[in-house]
Amino acid sequence: MLQKLYLRLQVIEIIDNYVISLNKTYVNNTYQENIASQKYLLLHLISLSNINDFHISIRYFHDPRESSDQQLKLYLIINLSADEPDDIKLARDEIASFLEIGSLSKFYKFNVLQKDLYELNDIGWVNHIGEIIKPEVFNLQGYYLPYLFEAEQDNSMLTVCDVLHRLNEKFILEITIQSCYASEDRTTWVNALGQIVAQLQLLINNKKDDSLQNALDIYKQYQTNYVNKNLLKYSIKGLAETRSNIRTVLMTLLQSATKTNSYGEHNYIEIISRDRDEQKFLENLRASEKIEISTAFERKGWEGDFGEKYIREPIKPKLNNELGDGSTNIYSSFNPTNFSQTALPSSGGAIIPSGNSALAQIKDLKPLHRLGTIEEISGFFRLVIPGDTLVPGMEKNRLRMSNAEDIFKNYRHLITKDEYIVGLDDEGNPVTSSWSEIPHRLVAGVPGSGKSNFLKWVIFQFLYVNPKRKIYIADFAGVDFLYLRNMRANVEIETTIENCPNFIEKIHSEEYKNRLDLMQQYQVQNLQELQNESFEIDRTLWIIDEAADIATIPTSSHRLRDSIEKKLQEYARKGRKFGIHIIYCTQRPTTEVITKQVTDQCEEKIIFRVSPDASYRILENTMAGDIPKDTKGRAYLDGSAGKKFVNTPLIKMPSGSKVKIEDTLWSEIHNK
Structure with missing residues (x-):
């Protein structure tokens, strides 16, 4: 049925x-x-x-x-x-x-x-x-x-x-x-096509005529594109x-x-x-x-009876231009003055001979x-x-540009001690990332692409879970993260490259070694088990921004970079269970700044607009290189949520007397 x-x-x-x-x-x-x-x-x-x-x-x-x-x-x-x-x-x-x-x-x-x-x-x-x-x-x-x-x-x-x-x-x-x-009528019109193409070809062989050639080209196109x-x-x-x-x-x-x-x-x-x-x-x-x-x-x-006319071998036009027996005389009836339009180009198709000896009628071409x-x-x-x-x-169904207030209002339940929200995908769904699955991240993007705003969004979520969490920031520009001090956040900021080795050593001794000693003392395997022993200890975040500045000082660049990469390698092996996380950031993703050592240890990559070459070097594709110049906040994510574009939100910042903390999301941290 x-x-x-x-x-x-x-x-x-x-x-x-x-x-x-x-x-x-x-x-x-x-x-x-x-x-x-x-x-x-x-x-x-x-x-x-x-x-x-x-x-x-x-x-x-x-x-x-x-x-x-x-x-x-x-x-x-x-x-x-x-x-x-x-x-x-x-x-x-x-x-x-x-x-x-x-x-x-x-x-x-x-x-x-x-x-x-x-x-x-x-x-x-x-x-x-x-x-x-x-x-x-x-x-x-x-x-x-x-x-x-x-x-x-x-x-x-x-x-x-x-x-x-x-x-x-x-x-x-x-x-x-x-x-x-x-x-059901394919055989019929295929036969008619063969007959009319053959007639036109004969006429052109006898006398060159642009109008006839145009018609032949069109019928040949039908043969090439329709028959089979x-x-x-x-x-x-x-x-x-x-x-x-x-x-x-x-x-x-x-x-x-x-x-x-x-x-x-x-x-x-x-x-x-x-x-x-x-x-x-x-x-x-x-x-x-x-x-x-x-x-x-x-x-x-x-x-009328137009369609009943036969397609036959052409006869020579009579002197008085009459058609004789009423059959189709292409040559005499095809008047160039009637066809001034430009014909379609020839398809180059071969003439398909008819296997049917019956004469075709004009109506046989009608299905075309x-x-x-x-x-x-x-x-x-x-x-x-x-x-x-x-x-x-x-x-x-508009994809609204992400803003942190709306995302926080709708999806704050997704922000946990183990996860944070990267942004929204192109369908408007939240995209999350897991600290427990991937400890370290590489963030890159040219100035104005949204990289710095993204870091603030991540910091907000990191502290929203627990304002007592410790954050270490190597900020050689010296101004991007001063707002954290105004909110009395548990943060240490290093602004000079010369002091960076001591800064790294402090993180290593106060965070890494301290946790290692405690785990050995209480015979536990990870941060969760250490917390179960009633220790007030939580995840620690180390942000390196801007990593490219390290490479600008020849006398210290190799030694300092080697020191950072050594710690990356060590924390990559143990950071997941110790709760120590590194975000390695740069605006200038050159080979000196982002080495294979860095890309290997930073398993998650959030890449805003960069050059196609930089995108390929980091992601092994040029997706981030195709992000438009006027687009802020859009990045290509390669991490725990898969490989996809993500739209990171704009987060409003306190700014002097004009924008107060209580008018922003940061009040969620400040008031705790």
Whole structure:
């Protein structure tokens, strides 16, 4: 028994504030990735196995009566059938997987809707339907030329959405395709193609003619792209309350989705349209209700006996230019003055000889105007791409720029003695990191990328858990962390490189050796067991900022750097159980500053914008090198949470008399 699946999804754009108004290279790369992802969706859907019939429709629904951000809605509707229930279930699961975790999920959120969604099923308000069909050239003497669509691959649909948003009536723009694994009339039109190509080739051999060559090139393209490939049947139409707006919307779509050369001069463009009281209207409307394709509308050129004319060997034109027996005389009827448009480039396809001796008729070529390849249809079959422009009237699932107050309010329960929040991922979910799993971190980023703010965010969380925790900071700039002293935090700050060796030794003796002695004395294995012995002892944090300054003093750089790296190596082996953690930071990630010793011991890396070379050296990829210049707080994380982009929050700092401690999150520590 035939099994059917109707899947309706509302598509909501995910607007990434880190993309909006950023550098053009980054926006363009994201834009092209979105286009590629939409093509992958199409390829994925039409390649589903064990499916008998498959329709997929993109619908833009405009209703001016809705609220300002709900007037334009975007839907993806899928209608498929199979012989077995298991095949339907498998297809549904594969579709859901692609939409949830595939590349398109970076740009859109897909909300599954009920089958009886009112605004999709009730289209009784439609009084007028207009439809786009591939341009066709008719000649009453029997000449016929169907053009191909040449897709505009950069179509964002923004212009179309802008036109829809200005309408004062309901309107549905519908782009529906049907996969054609096999076409019952394929043999017929393949035979007709072979005959017409052969005739054109003979004529050109006898007499060079640019118009004939253009026609031959187009028919050869059909042979190359259609004969041995899976094709799509398409329907591109507008459903409106009144006739007045239908042509404006569809012409805007046509101009956005195709290149000019694909449809020639504008006098060959015809929007096929019907009112409710005209023939074939209801048949076309019911097809939209069922998510199917109707071929009820056709151009006037097919009226009468035009399609009955035969494609035959050409005869020489008579002196009075009569056609003789009424068969198609391509040479005499193909008038160059009628075809001033530039033809599509030749595909170079070979002529496919017909194995059928029967004479083909013009109507045998008629299926071509309703068929297309993925490449042809892809310019139309497009979910709107916002890029750096928001779509008017459409709901957005905005990725808000992270701020520490909101994150703390919503996720403070995730901040524990063992874990802290790095920031939010691109879906708005909190990303945490574990001190117990990874003791040491490497933080890098050029000035202004958000590195220093991130350190303050980490320090806040570290002290929020226990304000008595000890923090050691090597801050050679000398000003970034003075606020901690004003809050009477348990912190020691070293600002001179010359005193840094003594500073390191103090940390080693007061923290490392002290904990080692206590563990040996009480025969415990780690910090947790030591705390269970009622010792008031907790994790210790050592921040090195800016590590590159160490390398600027030749007389001490090697000895000091070696000393730090030696401690890193020692603490890397034992720091997890001792509760000693190092954050190694730099704005200038050169090979002298970040050696292999450092990257090996710092198992977690939070890399803000750096050069592509520095990104590759640290991460073995260039992801951090692709972060836009104007983006603050965005970093590439390689650590306990996996490998991903993370948006670290801006944390407000006390600043003299203007911003008081009690007006910031730091009051959570100060008042304890």
